[in-house]
Amino acid sequence: MRPTRATVLLTAGLVTLLGVPTAAAADTPSTLYVNNSASATRCSDTGPGSEEAPFCTVSAGAKAARPGQTVQVLAYKPYDETVTIDRSGEPGKPISIVMRPNTGGPFRVKGLKVQGASHVVVRGLTSTGGVQVSGSTDIELDRITIASQTDPVVIGAESVDVRLTRSNLVSPVRIEGGSRGTVLGRNQIRGGIAAAVDAVGAPGTIVTNNNLYLSCDAAVSFRGASTGSGAFNNLIYISSPKACVNPDPRSGILVSRDSAAGTRADHNLLAGFPADGVVPYKWADVVHATPAALRAATGQGEHDILTPAAWDVGPWDRSPNVDSGDSAAPGVLPTDYNGYSVVDDPLAPNTGKDGGFIDRGAHELQDEVRDVQLEIAQNWAPVGTTVEVKAVADNNWPGTLTYRYDFGDGTAPVVTKSATAEHAYTSPCACTVQVKAITAAGREAFRQQPVKVTPAAPLATAFTAQPYLPSASDPNRLVKPLTVEVDPQSATAPWPVARMDVDYGDGAKETGIPFGAAQHAYKQPGSYKVTVTLTDVKGATSSAERTVQVAYTAAGFVSVHPTRVLDTRTTGSPVQGGSATPIDVPVHYYSSGPHHTAGASAVVLNVTVTGATEDTHLSVWPSGQPRPVTSNVNVKAGGTSSNTVTVPVGADGLVSAQLNSGKAAIIVDYVGHYQPNTGQRFTPLAPARVLDTRTAGGALGGGQTRTVKVAGVNGVPADATAVALNLTGTGATENAHVIAYAEADKRPATSNLNLEPGKDKSNQAIVPVGPNGTITLYTNTGSTHLILDAVGYYAKDGTGLFTPVVPQRLADTRSTGKLAPGATTTVSGIPVNAIGAALNVTATDSTGPGFLTVHGFGTARPEASSLNTRPGDTVPNHVTTPVGDGGRATVANSWGGSTHVITDLFGYFTQG
Structure with missing residues (x-):
């Protein structure tokens, strides 16, 4: 049978649509680039149009393109231009202007004009000012978007072989001016006050597999001697009329008397019919209310369907449009509006022409695979065991999927129609099984799951025991000090472990817990014997024990x-x-x-x-x-x-x-x-005097504050976040308290030092650094002199991390004799790698007022004090001090009298 003209035109269009590759001249690049994004700093409309130096405008790319070249447009932001294409490609070597893949969306321009051109492809364009084709031949417009009802697509001036496909238009399409062989396929078109598709004096116009919405005029009309045209496989919907001025009834398909010759229509579905003011057909000026009436009068519409359903007839529904079209109709495309292939719905009868299964309308109903689950019968087993896997897919058409199994051990994937597969691993591995459920159109759902392939060996328990520390990734969980994590992952377990028992060695036990890491908080540091017992699903049992040292962690x-x-x-x-x-x-x-x-x-x-x-x-x-x-x-x-x-x-x-x-x-x-894992590091300092109101500023009065610079001076860097200070009060006139704090306008309801008249009293304070590296001092009543000595600071780039210890006594001169005036004593027992220590130093049974100074062993004695001694009083003070060689510190007595000194250790600092 000799092919019709429309079929010949369609075949030419499919060659372009499917993108048959063409060879370019050896010295001509196959691709030019357009990029107006902010990152394209080297774009130029006079440049080469390379990916490194792209054009700035689409127009520049269109003007530079030669036959066989593709202009790729990067589409991150709109192009402020109306693009005119007046250059031509050659048969089989079109000029293509397309959206560059994976750039976010269609490229947007103010308008598109194709004038006097031939062999041109435009794909992925959004126009805010419509599209006009005039005097052009072999033009493909694919995936075009028009968002304004007032900006139509106009094909005119005797254009030939123009194809508009897979486009979304809220404005009408007009074919006029003697244009011939126009094909509209797989589009969504809304007409508004005009016909959705209006061919006027445009013979051979083919409208196939579109979703057409009629409002005030016809869904599709052939007028003005548009002979030899056709409408096939379309879905025609009735829209609500908007200020219609046309007094005639609206029509689904309108064919004027002078266009009826050679014009055909079949396999269309008209939804919402019958309806007031709407007729399905007006053919050669005669209204036909049913497909049967049209067929009787014209021989057309034999397989058309009228349904009263208005909006629920679509590819998502068990509607009569599924598998009922004419797959051999002129203008049929191999892919639908979304680019999916024509597929057979196994749940719908194939009522299409000659038993075909193409759907009517722009969309082809697909097998939607929404998800797939993966079940593995033996996800932990020794080498040689047959592993059974099963895919459970959520899709429309059960039994139609193809499954691709990859067992993750380098063997070839298994591709099958079966939802189950088997595999035997030949060597141990921690592998990942993957499955893809694939529809006939290539749509996929993916799932993966780990499997553990073990050596074929007996069950043998082994485990690690490590401190379990807090981290920002564990935000809502209290991690107790001295927490240890026992992890048996190093065990040799050929079969899944069904039960784990742990004896932590301190009287605590956990039995019947799932296999995996377990945490336990010990009450105090020490050495503990931990025992782990495993039982697998085959009944085998194995135990292992090890001694675990539990200690505080540097922080x-x-x-x-x-x-x-x-x-x-x-x-x-x-x-x-x-x-x-x-x-x-x-x-x-x-x-x-x-x-x-x-x-x-x-x-x-x-x-x-x-x-x-x-x-x-x-x-x-x-x-x-x-x-x-x-x-x-x-x-x-x-x-x-x-x-x-x-x-x-x-x-x-x-x-x-x-x-x-x-x-x-x-x-x-x-x-x-x-x-641990957060906070600031500490740098100890030999005591350095920061403030002495006896020599500068005078006593601090009750209710008064004094701001003191502590960071950026005396060896404390400007970026310190907190300082450790020894705060001494002397000459107090009343019982009072002193507060040291960061911000002058945010005084806390706490205290750092309690004063008594006639007594020199000291206390160490750790104070956050306030604005401009300062802190503020306040006393509530009376007046007092204050002496402030810096003994260290905390900063991000500080030196040491702190390890607390269970409080322990290091030295007590009550068993060795008092520390005489001017004498020193050495305190040892601090870890030898310590650079600083947190001590509690107590002076008792003092014979006279004086002070003690604590500093690193082997370093020069500083002039500052660490605590003040008083006859008749036992005086303690928290002392943070550098530590000298051998984990030792020196306590020096002033010349005020002899005293006993007791030194307790509460923690130490090591290099961070």
């Missing part, structure tokens, strides 16, 4: 705005001698507040004891551990004494405090904590 310091966490004066529960009082420190979860971070290993507190019923001392230590022999605060009956305390946190998140005897109130202020 950085997190300084906070001081907060009062306990004041027994307000709770009515004083501390009793011989009974431990729990202190709940605000160190819990990342989400519990701006200052509180999970996983603190130690906290820094300022502890004040007041109203003691007798001379006594207070010890502070980690909750859950035995009370140490050390002390932190010494107080006389009726007096008030305070000291900074650095203490590890117990496994329950608490610390304990206990008086040696008697009863007293305690006040606890929280000033920061040490935590």
Whole structure:
């Protein structure tokens, strides 16, 4: 049978649409580039149009293009131009202007004009000013978008063989001016007040497989001697009319009397019919209300369908358009609006022409594969075991998918129609099984799952035990100090482990837990024998044990705005001698507040004891551990004494405090904590004087503040986040307290030093650095002189990380003799790799007023003091000091009298 003219034109169009490659001259690049994005700093409309030096405008690329060349347009932002194409390609070597792949969307221009050109392809364009084709031949417009109803696509001036495909248009398409052989395929077109497709004096116009929306005029009309035209496989919808002025009834398909010769229509589906003011057909000026009436009068429309359903007839539905079209109709394309191939719906009968299965309309119903799950019967098994896998797909057409299994061991993938597959691994591996469920159109869903292929060997338990530390990736979990993770992944287990039992060696056991890493928080450092027992699914059992050393981990310091966490004066529960009082420190979860971070290993507190019923001392230590022999605060009956305390946190998140005897109130202020994997490093300094009001500025009066520069001076860098200071008050006129804090307008309700008239008193304070490297000092009443010595600082680029220890006594001269005036004593027992130490130094049974200075062994004695001695008083102070060779520090006595010195260790700093 001799092919029709429309079929010949279609064949020519498909060659271009499918992109048959063409050869370019050896000296001509196959691709030119257009890029107006901000990153294209070298674009030029006079340049070569290379990828490195692209054109700035589409027009420049179009003017430079030669036959066989493609102009790729990068489409990140609109092009402020109307593009005119008046150059021509050659048969089989078109000029192509297309959106560059993977650049975000269509390239947008103000308008497109194709004038007097031939053999041109434009693909992926969005126009805000319509499209005009005039006097041109063999033009393909593919994936065009028009978003304005007032900007139509116009094909005119005797253009020949123009193809408009896979486009989304809210404006009508007009074919006029003697144009011939125009093909419209797989488009979505809304007509508005005009016909969606209006061919006027355009013979041989073919409208096939489109979604057409009629409003005020016809969905498709052939007028003005548009003979030999055709409408096939279209879906025609009725839209709500908008200010229609046409008094005639609206038509689905309109063919004028002078266009009827040789014009055909069939396999169209008209949705929403019958309806008021709308007729399905007006053919040669005669209205036909049904396909049967049209067929009887004209022989056309034999397979057309009218349905009253208005908007629910589409590719997503079990509608009559599925598998009911004419696959041999003029203008049929091999792909649909979305680029998917024509496929057979196995759930719908093939009622298309000659048993064909093309769908009507712009879209071809596809097998939507939304997801696929992967089930593996043996995801952990020894070498040689047959591994069975099963894919469970969520798709429209069960049984039609192709599955591609990759078992991850380098063997060839298995491609099958079966949802199951088997594989035997030949060597051990930690492999990943992957499956793709693939539709006939090439759409895919993907899933993967690990498998463990083990040696064919007996079950043999092995495990590692490492500190488990807090991290930002574990934000809502409290990581307790001394937590150890036991991980049995190094075990040889040919079959899945069904049960794991762990004996942590401290009395704690976990039985019947899932195979995998397990964490346990020990109450105190030490050496523990850990035993792990594994039982596999075949009943085999194996145990292993190892000795685990549990110790605190080096940590950085997190300084906070001081907060009062306990004041027994307000709770009515004083501390009793011989009974431990729990202190709940605000160190819990990342989400519990701006200052509180999970996983603190130690906290820094300022502890004040007041109203003691007798001379006594207070010890502070980690909750859950035995009370140490050390002390932190010494107080006389009726007096008030305070000291900074650095203490590890117990496994329950608490610390304990206990008086040696008697009863007293305690006040606890929280000033920061040490935590692994975060915080600032500490750099110890030999004590350096920062302030002495006796020689500069005068005494600080009650209710007054004084700002002191502490960062950027005296060896403390400007970027320090906190400073460690020894704060001494002398010459106080009243009982008072002193506060050291960061920001002058944000004074906390806490204290650092408690003053008494006639007594020199010291306390170490760790204070965040405020604006311009300063801190502020305040006393509440009376007046006092203040002496401030810097003993170290915290900074991101500091030197050391802090390791807390269970409080332990290093030296006590009560067993060796008093430290004479001007004499020194060496304190040893600090780890030899320490660069600094947190000590509690206590002077007792002093014969005269004076002071002690603590510094690194082997270094020159500084002029500053670490604590002041007083006859008749036992005076403690928290001292942070550099450490000399051999893990030693020196305690030097002034010339004021002999004294006993007691030194306790609470932690040490090592190189970070």
